[in-house]
Amino acid sequence: MIGLPILSVVGMEFLERGSWHETMHWISTNHPLFLLNVVLTFCLLALIYAIVGSLAISGSIATLILGLMAIISYMKVKMIGEPFFPWDILLNKESMDIATLVTGKAALIRIIAVAAVIILVLLLRWVIPRVTIPIIARIGLGLFSLYALYAFGIKSPLAGKILDHAGVNEIVWDQQQNYANNGLTLAFTLNVKNSIVQKPDTYNETAIASVATNIQATAAKAPEVKSAKLSAGKKPNVIFVMSEAFWDPTLLTNVTYSEDPLPTIHRLQKEAGNAGYLLSPQYGGGTSNVEFEVLTGNSMSFLPGGSIPYQQYISKPLPSLASYFANQGYKSMGIHSYEGWFWDRNTVYKELGFQSFKSSEKFVNPEIKGYFISDAEVARNVNSEVDKTEDPMFIYTVTMQNHGPYDDPRYGENTIKATGSGLSAQAKSILETYTQGAHDADASLQMMIDHFKDSDEPTMIIFYGDHLPMLGMDYQVYKEAGFISTSNANQWSLDEIKKMHSTPLVTWSNFDMPKQENPVTSASFLGAHVLDMLGMEKPANFTLDGELAQQIPGLLSNLVVDADGQLQAKAPESLAPLINDYRNVQYDLMFGKQFLANYIDHDYLTKGSQPDYNAEFGATGIAAKSEAQGSEDAKPASAQ
Known part of the structure; x- marks a missing residue:
């Protein structure tokens, strides 16, 4: 549960940035931001595990979700210069209709890579010893993870202090730079609050x-x-x-x-x-x-x-x-x-x-x-x-x-x-x-x-x-x-x-x-x-x-x-x-x-x-x- 989020963040950044050198440079120069991305990815995995109860299946589901996010963000940036946003999830029919017109070697390689990782994680069911966590502990873990994701999504006061301490700089007006600086998982989560337009301070x-x-x-x-x-x-x-x-x-x-x-x-x-x-x-x-x-x-x-x-x-x-x-x-x-x-x-x-x-x-x-x-x-x-x-x-x-x-x-x-x-x-x-x-x-x-x-x-x-x-x-x-x-x-x-x-x-x-x-x-x-x-x-x-x-x-x-x-x-x-x-x-x-x-x-x-x-x-x-x-x-x- 610790190792998979770390590997997932590395993989997501590589899929989205398209360069191993850029990925490692970002990780090596942004340790606090990398750690925040890992924490958020861990919370997603823990939430799914609390619901499903199988670590291998939960890891596969989390890998599928995160892999799709990275692939979609990569393709969007390449096509129109914008990454993947929370509100893109609403574009159900539009996305499927235009997706049929977008093909290419880069997208195919990424899809195959994500599918391979999902299969590998599933195969770990026969390698990793099964661990049973009491239902109460699972519920507690799920509620904690849900709260953590929610807190960062709305930028609660405590989450805001953590983000400030980590040196997060949210660049709302330039989202491509925002994702490049903060990482895909963190930038995506921070954008959840932007789904609701904040009232201007001068409005009355x-x-x-x-x-x-x-x-x-x-x-x-x-x-x-x-x-x-x-x-x-x-x-x-x-x-x-x-x-x-x-x-x-x-x-x-x-x-x-x-x-x-x-x-x-x-x-x-x-x-x-x-x-x-x-x-x-x-x-x-x-x-x-x-x-x-x-x-x-x-x-x-x-x-x-x-x-x-x-x-x-x-x-x-x-x-x-x-x-x-x-x-x-x-x-x-x-x-x-x-x-x-x-x-x-x-x-x-x-x-x-x-x-x-x-x-x-x-x-x-x-x-x-x-x-x-x-x-x-x-x-x-x-x-x-x-x-x-x-x-x-x-x-x-x-x-x-x-x-x-x-x-x-x-x-x-x-x-x-x-x-x-x-x-x-x-x-x-x-x-x-x-x-x-x-x-x-x-x-x-x-x-x-x-x-x-x-x-x-x-x-x-x-x-x-x-x-x-x-x-x-x-x-x-x-x-x-x-x-x-x-x-x-x-x-x-x-x-x-x-x-x-x-x-x-x-x-x-x-x-x-x-x-x-x-x-x-x-x-x-x-x-x-x-x-x-x-x-x-x-x-x-x-x-x-x-x-x-x-x-x-x-x-x-x-x-x-x-x-x-x-x-x-x-x-x-x-x-x-x-x-x-x-x-x-x-x-x-x-x-x-x-x-x-x-x-x-x-x-x-x-x-x-x-x-x-x-x-x-x-x-x-x-x-x-x-x-x-x-x-x-x-x-x-x-x-x-």
């Missing part, structure tokens, strides 16, 4: 009342925004298109292409005064977190690193762009070309105030390209929904076609070829497959522009990527192409952090719209920016977003971009009061007592979900889908 009704007064004063003294020029007073359709993993591969300076892969984006960047870059809180995954920032105006910077609001926090109505536009007489619809359960969108969209949500189950006979519904099919659905709806529409669109991985040439023969002296054959193949998909996304934007450019319905399209694509393990393509200096994200410069979190952002409209220069816009500030472009009055939380965006248009947990484009690791102290207001309002709306609604925008801030949510996709929609599926099955294979 008096503070929120002061924020409301400041918001009203800001709105009163703000210069009049030049409204969009619309004919006959028509309200414009507002279409957000968040394109999966969309990025500009021509930014790889050491790579050239056989043709321009993004002609539409590049044309709009030259023509429009409303083109720039979206600063995303994510890399390689976590689409719903970008969606959360754009729709609510809230920031991931104030939530635990690696958390997923859609899965963890949104269980009641939360004001968003969807509910705001619904209040303005719009039909608000979400469109996503993947299954509605993913990231709990079916339920979350209801809480965000959408009237309807058209997920892949509601698409009729969709075109598939690669693994998923094509971006062209999504464009056709957007065009169709606008055409058949009398009211002006707010549509939030999320595509899926170019979701990773890009290891297989899933589009067949790629028409766009990449050339780079530093690219390996594998990196070249990955890049060309990704670029082909990005080209299709660009073409889908042009399809929507062509559809609406001569329409008598005023329409605005906001098009951007949710995050940079994961182009190989350990940022392989970016490193080989010279886009970043190292595959160790902890060693990136501020400029590299900015580059690895910036996706193209363009807007287009078929009516005259005032031009605004916004080179960089955080996803959480995009909603306020769009409302300003449309000349629409901003609700309270988006007014606060707009005020902060004037000072720091780019805000991530580890990067701030000020109004002059200067980069800093954290916001200047002079902006602390405004940032505290932003944090307090976010807490008030998501977790607090909704004090803000007592002082301003009560109807918008307290609006419930739409009573007829998704009524249009009820029995009729299901029947239509079944009929379409029957027609699809009747097609010859070549047509499908």
Whole structure:
């Protein structure tokens, strides 16, 4: 019971770090932290033993749990730069669905190694003498172990003293570094308390009342925004298109292409005064977190690193762009070309105030390209929904076609070829497959522009990527192409952090719209920016977003971009009061007592979900889908 936890911690750190040298260096230079990891692992083993009663079986179960943790954390870090968190356990269907797309030699070797150790531990039943502990002692051991795990999970006062004495430094804002410093078992346990967002020290009704007064004063003294020029007073359709993993591969300076892969984006960047870059809180995954920032105006910077609001926090109505536009007489619809359960969108969209949500189950006979519904099919659905709806529409669109991985040439023969002296054959193949998909996304934007450019319905399209694509393990393509200096994200410069979190952002409209220069816009500030472009009055939380965006248009947990484009690791102290207001309002709306609604925008801030949510996709929609599926099955294979 002492030896197995020691070996387990060594094995877990080796599996997760991927280097024996790094593992031994961490152990040799962090004896107290290594010991804490062993203690926690011992408590897990003792708890299982207290329940099971067989040391060999308990050791096998503990090894399975810890081995899976290490493998998952290793793969997550390699794919998206984030380790394994307690709340990842909630991602049951999502994890299994994406796991089928992730294979590789490294993962297979680790799985075989863990399986071998489990078998070895089981075989020890015939070697180690059986020891029987009285039931009372087992219960006592189990209760002690459970309490110890609980105490470290919530960081009780006694556990806090132990952690301080051991020199534990919890780096919540940089979880990869947090796990690297403290060890997988300890960092994972400490993150349990982060599943619940702590109330800010400055949050109370008096503070929120002061924020409301400041918001009203800001709105009163703000210069009049030049409204969009619309004919006959028509309200414009507002279409957000968040394109999966969309990025500009021509930014790889050491790579050239056989043709321009993004002609539409590049044309709009030259023509429009409303083109720039979206600063995303994510890399390689976590689409719903970008969606959360754009729709609510809230920031991931104030939530635990690696958390997923859609899965963890949104269980009641939360004001968003969807509910705001619904209040303005719009039909608000979400469109996503993947299954509605993913990231709990079916339920979350209801809480965000959408009237309807058209997920892949509601698409009729969709075109598939690669693994998923094509971006062209999504464009056709957007065009169709606008055409058949009398009211002006707010549509939030999320595509899926170019979701990773890009290891297989899933589009067949790629028409766009990449050339780079530093690219390996594998990196070249990955890049060309990704670029082909990005080209299709660009073409889908042009399809929507062509559809609406001569329409008598005023329409605005906001098009951007949710995050940079994961182009190989350990940022392989970016490193080989010279886009970043190292595959160790902890060693990136501020400029590299900015580059690895910036996706193209363009807007287009078929009516005259005032031009605004916004080179960089955080996803959480995009909603306020769009409302300003449309000349629409901003609700309270988006007014606060707009005020902060004037000072720091780019805000991530580890990067701030000020109004002059200067980069800093954290916001200047002079902006602390405004940032505290932003944090307090976010807490008030998501977790607090909704004090803000007592002082301003009560109807918008307290609006419930739409009573007829998704009524249009009820029995009729299901029947239509079944009929379409029957027609699809009747097609010859070549047509499908």
